[in-house]
Amino acid sequence: MENKKKNTLTIRVPEDLKSRIEKYSAMQGVSINQFALYAFTKELGELETNRYFARILRERNKQEILAGFDAIMEKIPKKEVPDWDKKR
Template sequence: MNKKNVLTIRIPEDLKERIEKTAATQGVSLNQFALYAFTRGISDIDTANFFKKRIQGKTNESIEDGFKKVMGKVGKKDKIPTWDKL
């Protein structure tokens, strides 16, 4: 089992109230919601950094060309399935 650590943070009272309210709405403890929120935030930052590195030094034209190349492999779909229509 992973070793558990304690992290104490200071946050404004109104933010704490919002966190508590959201956790209650989700039916989870404050701790569980905080873990989820931290994990989600870190994942979002990691994802953004991954894509920043992938496009670093590339021009918009080269990115668009790469996109068109990949989409060309997919092929055109003439009929849209019923479940995929708005």
């Protein structure tokens, strides 16, 4: 079972960053703690995703990646491009 115990983390941030955090947390209508938790969680998720894909891409060569992409694209049915989606 995952540990749900809350922990305290004290960090020092530049005044400008603190002001920006206060501004955006107020705009979102949440506490500074809630906003910081969201921002940390979001950024960590992005870092973990980037690390995962970097590892996957290191294990394959460019031709293998492009061949896989082309194979997937071939499965998509060919349809007429709607007028609203055509280049002007």
